[in-house]
Amino acid sequence: MINFNNTKTRFLIRATVVSLLLITFLSTPFYLKFYDIKSKFHYSSETQKPQLFPNSVIDDDNRIRITPTTSYPWSSIVKLYVTWGTYNSYGTGIMIDKNHVLTAGHCVYSHSRGGWANSIKAVPGADNGHEPYGHAWAINMRSYSRWINNADSEHDFALITLDSNIGLQTGWMELYTSLPSSSIYSGLLNTAGYPYDLDSGNNMYWTSESGGYTSEYNHFFYLDIEGGQSGSPVWIYDGTNRYVISIVTASWIGLDINYGTRINTNKFDCINNWITADETSTDKPDLRSERNSFAGFNPTQAGPGFTELDIWSKIINVGTSISNAFTISYYASPDTTFSDEDYLLGTDVIATLSPTVSTDSQWSGIVPDNIPSGDYYIGWIIDVDKSIDEFNENNNWNFIWDYKLIIDATPPTNPNNCVQINGVTESNVWQNEVDDPSFNWTSDLDIKSDLDGFYYYWGIDPNGTSSLYTKLALYDPTAVNSGTYYMRVCARDLLGNNASWTTLYVFKYDGTAPTNPTICEQSANSTESDVWQDLIDDPFFVWSEGSDSHTGVAGYYYYWGSDPSGISNSFSTTENFNPPAVSTGTYYLRISTKDYAGNTAPWTTLYIFKFYENIEDDDDNYKIDLGRNFDFSIILSNILFYGLAVIVGIVSAVVIYQGINRLRR
Helix, strand or coil: CCCCCCHHHHHHHHHHHHHHHHHHHHHHHHHHHHHHHHHCCCCCCCCCCCCCCCCCCCCCCCCEEECCCCCCCHHHEEEEEEEECCEEEEEEEEEEECCEEEECHHHCEECCCCEECCEEEEEECCECCECECECEEEEEEEECHHHHHHCCHHHCCEEEEECCCCHHHHCCCEECCCCCCCHHHCCEEEEEECCCCCHHHCCEEEEEEEEEEECCCEEEECCCCCCCCCCCEEEEECCCCEEEEEEEEEEECCCCEEEEEECCHHHHHHHHHHHHHCCCCCCCCCEEECCHHHCEEECCEECCCCCEEEEEEEEEECCCCCECCEEEEEEEECCCCCCCCCEEEEEEEECCECCCCEEEEEEEEECCCCCCCEEEEEEEEECCCCCCCCCCCCCCEEEEEEEEEEECCCCCCCCCEEEECCCCCCCCCEECCCCCCCEEEECCCCCCCCEEEEEEEEECCCCCCCCCEECCCEECCCCCCCEEEEEEEEEEECCCCECCCEEEEEEEECCCCCECCCCEEECCCCCCCCCEECCCCCCCEEECCCECCCCCEEEEEEEEECCCCCCCCCEECCCEECCCCCCCEEEEEEEEEEECCCCECCCEEEEEEEECCCCCCCCHHHHHHHHHHCCHHHHHHHHHHHHHHHHHHHHHHHHHHHHHHHHHC
16 A cells, blocks of 8 residues: 655655646647647538428429319319308318318317308309309308317318208219328328418419328328318329318428328218208299390300300299299300300309299309300309209200300410511520610511400510510510520400410520639649649649530630730630640640630639749749748747657656655665
8 A cells, every 4th residue: 555644655646747747738739739620620510490480381382273163173172251240251171972061170160250150152163253153051060079169170170061952063072081001191192272372362273292191180291281271172083083081271380291180980970970960951942034035145246264244134933932042054055955064154143032033143254264266055054053952943944045145265376477676686596795675576467457466575484474465566675684585475366365475586695704714723743833843844734614604605715825914716615725745934824714605704824834844952943932832830840849848758757767766765
């Protein structure tokens, strides 16, 4: 055991500690320097806490407008107009049979607005205010008690019973359920509805995207949704049938994912039980048209998608009971037989009609743009989807037989020749002289009296369209910056028929010089730029690519010689240069990048090549460059450091030696 009270022992310990402290103190700068060098190559990753914000449209917006909406499955998508007292709102639903709409629970029951909605109007296939199938009203609303009592988002769904069998006209989707682990929930999904952020909710939009994951009650997916799409169906398509598997309800804030209520087994059975429990009315009105003297339309010539048409008729109830709301659908037919297969013009809804009472019906709107040119009878069908149970279902249609509607749906011919008259340019060819073009266009056909003018677009979008309109066959834009610009037009006739958009001229102007390369290396036994050497007299140069944001780099003018400001007409399309061997001297490799429009960058020196045969130690140039390669301050600091370390070692050894001798004595 060591005796710490011994004087020699204490002295030896103190000497050892002092020696270690000196060594540590003197070595610290070296290790700090080493750590600092290493830290330059140390990279760390940082995880940031994601910001939380509502995000219903995920990444790129993939929603596509659906119009017309009169084909399945779009006809089965229902816009819901919902009112709570004086508060009006809307949502989306899906027809799941002839008179039932499935939607979100908060579309029919609002905890913040006092409970059940006062009224809901269902409009299948609503299209920019147009009701291609008329509309129906909710006569019953049902939802889970856990939504009604607890606002539980796991049970946010509802079933609406309509007052008519409008689904017979629109078609509907079946329901489907499976285990939460089923691949149907993570595969390709579809949804459609009426998002408010697009066209203020007036139009139907569809999108398709992959699903995410499910719980027992909810389904999470990457479909783009927005306000107004609450209640939209999420469906799958097997190539033959479409099945609703979830209902859109909400967006998960901050996680780039949306979700809805999954139709699990319990909900599947519950919905079908509700449908089975519904009862139909047994009262029977009988709806038919009054005499044709009360009917008509104006004007008699129209352009689809443009002309406003006004149609009127008179309807009477010859039945024995009051009729609830019903729809009168107005059609254009090439013959005197009318059905829902003809061209639907518009609808009018009669809220109620008592027995033996007649009422006026009228519809005004733009002629749909899907009607081809031709002569058409105008007629109407009362209660086309037979939502009203009547005594006689065979007397519900009529038409005007003494005159027809003439539809002109033939688009005019677009111009096929356009010239740029300010200077000499060619369409779709780069140039750097004209930046303020002016365009005139003509057509090979004679200008007919029915041509009204042109919509025109001028800009950088190759598919650009606009609402700008001119009756003149010319356009004079302002001066442009470098880039590609498209002169596009769409001819329009007096009946509002539009030709397809077409590009008349592609104007390309590049007034911007390209950018020179920034890196150049001499690759024959590497040398340094602007440094004397005596090894390489036949250099080979390689440089980085120049850049040009418009037309691209065509090549490089290059100069090789002893003039530091030298230029030449020598041209290369590659990024390298192999000059012949040189004698003693300084040589400059200079270039000027050229683009395909003819613009050139300012001349710049990429490399200064210095070669000196038989460099001697007393050569002044060599001495200058030698001084560049040696840092005597580093050598001096190393001598001082290692010398001091040696001294410390000697001192430490002496101290330890003296301590040991004392211990021996």
